[in-house]
Amino acid sequence: MQRPVKATIADVARMAGVSKATVSRFLNHRERLLSPDIAARVEAAVAQLAYTPSPMAQALSHGRSRLIGLVVADITNPYSVAVLRGAEKTCQDAGYLVMLFNLGNDIDREREAIDALAGYQVDGFILNTLGRGAGLVDVDALHGKPAVLVDRRHPGMHTDFVSLDNPAAMQAACGHLVEGGYRELLYITEPQKGVSSRRERTAAFGDCIAANEPGVAGDVFESTGDDSEALDAALRALHKRAKRGRRAAVLAGNAVVTLRVASAMARLGWRFGEELGFVGFDDPEWAPLIGPGLSTIAQPTDAIGRAAATCLIERLRGLEGPPRQLLLPGELVVRGSSAPA
Amino acid sequence: MQRPVKATIADVARMAGVSKATVSRFLNHRERLLSPDIAARVEAAVAQLAYTPSPMAQALSHGRSRLIGLVVADITNPYSVAVLRGAEKTCQDAGYLVMLFNLGNDIDREREAIDALAGYQVDGFILNTLGRGAGLVDVDALHGKPAVLVDRRHPGMHTDFVSLDNPAAMQAACGHLVEGGYRELLYITEPQKGVSSRRERTAAFGDCIAANEPGVAGDVFESTGDDSEALDAALRALHKRAKRGRRAAVLAGNAVVTLRVASAMARLGWRFGEELGFVGFDDPEWAPLIGPGLSTIAQPTDAIGRAAATCLIERLRGLEGPPRQLLLPGELVVRGSSAPA
DNA sequence: TTGTATGCGTTATCAT
DNA sequence: ATGATAACGCATACAA
Numbered sequence: 001m002q003r004p005v006k007a008t009i010a011d012v013a014r015m016a017g018v019s020k021a022t023v024s025r026f027l028n029h030r031e032r033l034l035s036p037d038i039a040a041r042v043e044a045a046v047a048q049l050a051y052t053p054s055p056m057a058q059a060l061s062h063g064r065s066r067l068i069g070l071v072v073a074d075i076t077n078p079y080s081v082a083v084l085r086g087a088e089k090t091c092q093d094a095g096y097l098v099m100l101f102n103l104g105n106d107i108d109r110e111r112e113a114i115d116a117l118a119g120y121q122v123d124g125f126i127l128n129t130l131g132r133g134a135g136l137v138d139v140d141a142l143h144g145k146p147a148v149l150v151d152r153r154h155p156g157m158h159t160d161f162v163s164l165d166n167p168a169a170m171q172a173a174c175g176h177l178v179e180g181g182y183r184e185l186l187y188i189t190e191p192q193k194g195v196s197s198r199r200e201r202t203a204a205f206g207d208c209i210a211a212n213e214p215g216v217a218g219d220v221f222e223s224t225g226d227d228s229e230a231l232d233a234a235l236r237a238l239h240k241r242a243k244r245g246r247r248a249a250v251l252a253g254n255a256v257v258t259l260r261v262a263s264a265m266a267r268l269g270w271r272f273g274e275e276l277g278f279v280g281f282d283d284p285e286w287a288p289l290i291g292p293g294l295s296t297i298a299q300p301t302d303a304i305g306r307a308a309a310t311c312l313i314e315r316l317r318g319l320e321g322p323p324r325q326l327l328l329p330g331e332l333v334v335r336g337s338s339a340p341a
Numbered sequence: 342m343q344r345p346v347k348a349t350i351a352d353v354a355r356m357a358g359v360s361k362a363t364v365s366r367f368l369n370h371r372e373r374l375l376s377p378d379i380a381a382r383v384e385a386a387v388a389q390l391a392y393t394p395s396p397m398a399q400a401l402s403h404g405r406s407r408l409i410g411l412v413v414a415d416i417t418n419p420y421s422v423a424v425l426r427g428a429e430k431t432c433q434d435a436g437y438l439v440m441l442f443n444l445g446n447d448i449d450r451e452r453e454a455i456d457a458l459a460g461y462q463v464d465g466f467i468l469n470t471l472g473r474g475a476g477l478v479d480v481d482a483l484h485g486k487p488a489v490l491v492d493r494r495h496p497g498m499h500t501d502f503v504s505l506d507n508p509a510a511m512q513a514a515c516g517h518l519v520e521g522g523y524r525e526l527l528y529i530t531e532p533q534k535g536v537s538s539r540r541e542r543t544a545a546f547g548d549c550i551a552a553n554e555p556g557v558a559g560d561v562f563e564s565t566g567d568d569s570e571a572l573d574a575a576l577r578a579l580h581k582r583a584k585r586g587r588r589a590a591v592l593a594g595n596a597v598v599t600l601r602v603a604s605a606m607a608r609l610g611w612r613f614g615e616e617l618g619f620v621g622f623d624d625p626e627w628a629p630l631i632g633p634g635l636s637t638i639a640q641p642t643d644a645i646g647r648a649a650a651t652c653l654i655e656r657l658r659g660l661e662g663p664p665r666q667l668l669l670p671g672e673l674v675v676r677g678s679s680a681p682a
Numbered sequence: 683t684t685g686t687a688t689g690c691g692t693t694a695t696c697a698t
Numbered sequence: 699a700t701g702a703t704a705a706c707g708c709a710t711a712c713a714a
Contacts, residue, residue: 006484008691019701024693035699055460056401057691060706065397067461070441075426078419085416088443097457100411100441102429116438119396120408143347262630286627289603349707360685365709376683398707401690 007049016045027053059121068096068312069117071110073129073152075102078255079282079301080128083150086305087126094313096123107133111141118143124312126150131157132194146315148308153196160315162308162326166197169297169330170204173251173279176295176332178216180340182277183246185209185218186238188231188261189253192222201253201281217241223260231264239275247341249277255284262290272337279338281330292336300328348390357386368394400462409437409653410458412451414470414493416443419596420623420642421469424491427646428467435654437464448474452482459484465653467491472498473535487656489649494537501656503649503667507538510638510671511545514592514620517636517673519557521681523618524587526550526559527579529572529602530594533563542594542622558582564601572605580616588682590618596625603631613678620679622671633677641669 013020018038026034026042034042045051059065068091072080088098099122101113110129114137117125125147127137131154139157148160177185187205192198202220209218221234235250242248252258258280265272272278272291280287283298307326354361359379367375367383375383386392400406409432413421429439440463442454448471455466455478466488468478472495480498489501518526528546533539543561550559562575576591583589593599599621606613613619613632621628624639648667 009693010691020692021694021701021703022699025700028693032699038700052456052460054401054462054691056397056406056462057706058693059397060395060401060690060708061692061694063693063706067440075422075429081416081422085443088416088441089445092442097461098441100429100439101433102426104430115393119393120438121395121397259626259630262627266630284627285600286603286625286630289600289607289627289631350709351707361708362686362710363684366684369709373683379684395707398690399709401692401706402708402710404690404709 006054007051009051009053011049012042012045012051015049016041018042063121064123065121066096067099067120067122068124068126068309069099069101069114069120069122070126071101071103071113071117071129073103073107074105075100078284079151079299082299082301083128083305083308086302087150087309088305090306090309090313094309096309096313103129111137114141114143118145123316124148126308126312127154128152129154130193130195131155146312148312148315150304150308151197155194158323160311160324160326162304162311163197163328164299164304165327165329166200167204167207168327169281169299170201170251171208172330172332173281173297174205174208174212176334177249177251177277177279177338178212180249180277180338181247182249182338183216184238184241184248185216185251186234186248187218187220187251187253188223188234188257189220190222190257191224198253205251217246223257225256225260228260228264228267231260232267235261235264235268235270235276239270242276247277249279249338252278252280255280255282258282258284258287258294258296262294265291273339277338279332283331283333287333288335290337292339295335295338296333297330298333299330303328347395348392350392350394352390353383353386353392356390357382359383404462405464406462407437408440408461408463409465409467409650410440410442410455410461410463411467412442412444412454412458412470414444414448415446416441419625420492420640423640423642424469424646424649427643428491428650429646431647431650431654435650437650437654444470452478455482455484459486464657465489467649467653468495469493470495471534471536472496487653489653489656491645491649492538496535499664501649501652501665501667503645503652504538504669505640505645506668506670507541508545508548509668510622510640511542511592512549513671513673514622514638515546515549515553517675518590518592518618518620518679519553521590521618521679522588523590523679524557525579525582525589526557526592527575527589528559528561528592528594529564529575529598530561531563531598532565539594546592558587564598566597566601569601569605569608572601573608576602576605576609576611576617580611583617588618590620590679593619593621596621596623599623599625599628599635599637603635606632614680618679620673624672624674628674629676631678633680636676636679637674638671639674640671644669 009020012023124145128150131152151163238248279295281297283296287294350361353364465486469491472493492504579589620636622638624637628635
C-alpha cells in the first residue's frame with residue numbers, strides 16, 4: 001500500500017481541486033493573497049501527499065537548481081577537506097546541496113570540472129583550485145554564475161575570495177620564533193609555482209626577515225615529495241649555521257611539508273626544540289604527538305569554508321558590489337617544538 | 342562575440358536542417374542507421390556549436406541523471422574521505438558526478454539525506470553511514486534506486502556491501518602480536534553501539550583470543566572521547582598484568598582510537614614497543630612518526646571506494662542478482678611499536 | 683529513415 | 699484571485 005512514486009504538483013492540484021498554477025503560487029509566493037479557504041485546501045493536500053517539489057524540474061523551468069559546485073584541487077589534502085566540511089554544512093543549512101568535483105591534482109581539468117558542474121545548472125561555484133594551468137578558467141567560463149575562490153587566487157579573475165590572512169599568520173610565527181631566541185630561520189614550502197597562497201607566505205616570510213635584520217637571517221627552501229636528500233641537506237646546512245651560536249628553526253608552509261620535515265628529523269635523529277626549532281602552518285590532529293609537540297599556525301578551516309559558502313549564497317540572493325576579500329586570522333598554537341632557549 | 346548561452350538540441354537541429362528527434366537519435370542511438378549525409382550534417386552542427394546535452398533535462402525526461410548520491414556519516418573521518426576519494430574518481434571516469442551529503446554524525450538525518458538526494462534524481466547511492474538511529478532507511482526508502490553500503494551494514498537492508506575483511510585483518514594483527522611474544526592483549530574500540538564494523542572487529546578479537554587460550558589473554562575496552570582517565574586506567578591495568586612477566590599490547594579499532602592511545606601514552610610517559618606493544622587499524626600518514634613508528638593494519642581505502650562505485654555502476658547498467666559482498670584484505674604494516682621481545 | 687507530438691515537473695505569462 | 703497554457707531541454711512513442 002506504499003506510494004513508491006513521488007507526488008507531483010498535478011496530484012496536489014487534483015486533490016485540492018485547483019489548478020497547478022495555484023499550487024505553485026501557494027508554494028512560492030505565499031505573500032500574495034490567495035483566498036484563505038483555497039490556501040487551506042492546498043496546504044492540506046500538500047501535507048497529505050507529503051509533496052515536495054522536484055528540484056530538477058524547478059531547475060529546468062526556473063533556472064535555479066539549489067546546487068552548488070565545489071571544485072577542489074586535491075581531496076587528499078586535509079586542508080581542502082576541512083574547508084569542504086564547513087562549506088558543505090553551510091550549504092545544507094541554506095537548502096543547497098553540494099556537487100563535488102575533485103581534480104586529483106590534475107591541473108588541466110579545471111575547465112572540464114566547471115563545465116560538468118555547469119551542465120547540472122549549479123547556481124554557483126566554490127573553487128579551491130590551483131589557479132593556473134591549461135584548464136584555467138577565465139571569468140566567463142563560469143557561465144555567468146557567481147564563484148568564490150578559497151585559499152588560492154586566480155589571476156585576472158575577480159570574484160569573492162576567502163583565505164587565511166597569510167601575512168599576519170607568517171608574522172605571528174616568525175615573531176614567536178624570534179622572541180624565543182631563534183636567529184636562523186628556514187622557510188620550507190612546496191614549490192611555489194604560481195600558487196598564490198604559497199607565494200604570499202613566502203613573500204611575507206621575506207618581509208619578516210627584512211624587518212628583523214640584521215639580527216635574524218632567513219632562507220627559503222622548496223621541497224618536493226621525491227627528494228628527501230635535498231631536504232636533509234637543507235636541514236643540515238641550517239643546523240650548521242645554528243652551531244655558530246645562533247639558534248635555528250624551521251617554518252613549514254603546510255601540513256604536507258610538516259610531515260616531510262618530521263620524517264627528516266627522524267632520519268637525522270634530531271629532536272624538535274633541541275637541534276632545531278619548529279613552527280608549521282596547519283594544525284593537524286597529530287601535531288601534539290610528534291616529539292615535544294609541534295607548534296603550529298592553526299587555520300580556521302571550518303570558518304573559511306563557512307565564510308566561502310556564506311559569501312556565495314549572499315551573491316545568489318542578489319548581493320551586488322565589487323569582489324570581496326575575507327582574510328581570516330590564524331591562531332598560533334605554541335607547543336614544545338618552539339621552546340625558547 | 343561569445344555565446345554565453347549553451348546551445349540546445351533545437352539549435353543543433355536548426356543548423357543541421359533536421360528535427361530535434363533526429364539529433365537526439367544521432368546522439369543516443371548511433372547504432373540505428375541514419376542516412377550518412379544527415380548524420381554528417383548533425384555531427385558537424387554538434388561540433389560547431391560545441392553542443393552538450395543538458396543532464397538536467399535528460400534526467401527529467403529519460404529518468405537517469407548520471408548523478409550518484411554519496412552519504413557519509415562524518416566527513417571529518419579520514420577513512421570516509423579516503424573512500425570518498427576512490428569512489429569519486431571511479432564515478433567521474435564513468436561519467437557520473439557525485440552529490441555529497443555529510444551527516445555530521447547526526448545519526449537521525451540519514452533519511453533526510455536520502456530524500457534530498459533522491460529529489461535530484463540520483464541514479465543510486467553510496468552509503469557510509471551508521472546503519473542505525475531514527476532516520477534509518479529501510480530498503481524502500483531508496484525510491485527503488487540501487488545502493489551500495491560501505492564499511493557498515495544496515496540491518497535488514499540487503500544491498501551490495503563493500504568493506505575491509507575485518508576478521509582476517511584482526512587475525513593478522515593478533516597473530517603478529519602473539520608471535521612477537523605478547524600475551525596480554527587489550528582491544529580498544531569506539532563504543533560499539535550498533536555499528537557493524539565495530540562489532541565484527543570486536544567479535545573477531547574475541548575469536549583470536551579464544552584460539553590462543555590459555556596462553557594469551559584478552560580484554561576489550563570501549564573508549565569515548567571525553568574520558569581520558571578511564572583510558573589511562575585501562576592502560577595502567579593492562580601494564581600491571583604485563584608486569585607479571587607477560588608482555589602486553591594494545592590493539593586500536595581505528596585511527597581515532599589510535600590518536601587517543603598515543604595521547605595517553607604521552608601522558609603516562611610510556612613508549613610504544615617498550616611498556617606496551619601496539620597495532621592499530623587504519624594507517625594514517627603520521628603513523629611512522631609516533632615514537633618508534635606505529636604498526637598498523639592499512640585498509641585499502643582507495644580500492645574500497647573504487648569497488649563501491651564500480652559495484653553501483655554495474656547495477657546501474659542492469660546487473661541483476663543477489664546482493665554481493667566484497668571483503669577486501671587489509672595489509673599489516675610492521676613498525677617499531679610491535680617489536681618482539 | 684525522418685519528422686511530429688507528447689510528456690517529464692515546475693514556473694511564469696498571459697487571460698479571465 | 700485563479701486557471702489555462704507555454705516554456706525549460708530532452709527523449710520517445712507514433713506517424714509518415
